[in-house]
Amino acid sequence: MAVIYPRKFKSAMGAMSARDVLTQVVRDREIHHITLNRYRFSEQRSCKDLTDLIEQLDGNPVELVRDLSRHVSDEARHAMWLTDLLVDIGSSVGTPPGSSYIEEFERLLDREQATPEQGDDFIISSMAAINVTEKRGCEYFSAHIHALKQAPQTEENIKIRETIERILPEEAGHVRWGTRFLAKMAEKSPEHREKVNQAKSKYAAIEQAAFESGMDFTAGAELRRVSSLLDIANTLPLWQRPQYLAERLPQSLLAPDLQMTRIDVAQRAWQRDPQAFMERFVPMFLGGLNRQPAAQGAEKKA
DSSP, X not given: OOEEOOOXXXXXXXXXXXXXXXXXXXXXXXXXXXXXXXXXXXXXHHHHHHHHHHHHHTTOXXXXXXXXXXXXXXXXXXXXXXXXXXXXXXXXXXXXSXXXXXXXHHHHOOGGGOOGGGTXXXXXXXXXXXXXXXXXHHHHHXXXXXXXXXXXXXXXXXXXXXXXXXXXXXXXXXXXXXXXXXXXXXXXXXHHHHHHHHHHHHHHHHHHHHXXXXXXXXXXXXXXXXXXXXHHHTTSOGGGHHHHHHHHHHHHHHOHHHHHHHHHHHHHHHHHOXXXXXXXXXXXXXXXXXXXXXXXXXXXXX
């Protein structure tokens, strides 16, 4: 069965690993707090999404419903810990600014192709979607802890690190649980194995597109979103691709959330340091034009 890992973010400055990103994040207190609030928002939102899934399953299979209920409990606890942390350090617990990873992920889902009536197909799709997002979360929590260990050991940084260290083991447990569940589904039959591999490839492409949409606001980002959309479409059966592209292409090209993010980031950069805005922000923004969109398959290991 294919094993798929999150890919690096390709910025105007080159490919950046999670550690590269978080090393920069922890150096800027404002961005650091926004990142923590994004974690909080994601953990909080996942409670709602998991609850929706439980209701759709309507009690069957009972073991999965039980596991998902425990998952909701974990995510609610993580959201509580992060909320307490943000309040303690005097930061916002409102909706984070910028493009929403969760909303973009949901926009890119092909919900009409996976419904509870489809039985195992629906369960495989749901679990593949959960598993790939949990993998990204583990990657970034781990990188965040590493970056904080290298940063000045202030009282605030220590408190942040200790909070994330409490969350990471449970998130890693979620990844292991999801991976085991998908492996068991794949063992049912060769057809099930093929469906699991297809679902993992599809949701890895969706997750990568959603992840990059929240990171990339530089010039040309709209075309890169379209390229990501094509990557996702290529994981679908041929007859599903036209409708999928037709429904999502306009928003990918217009990307109103992207325009708002650009305005917000530019205003923040200008207000903090007009000179740095001209010397660093503008060249970085225009550097996005040098990034050529290209279809990329998810990394796989047999």
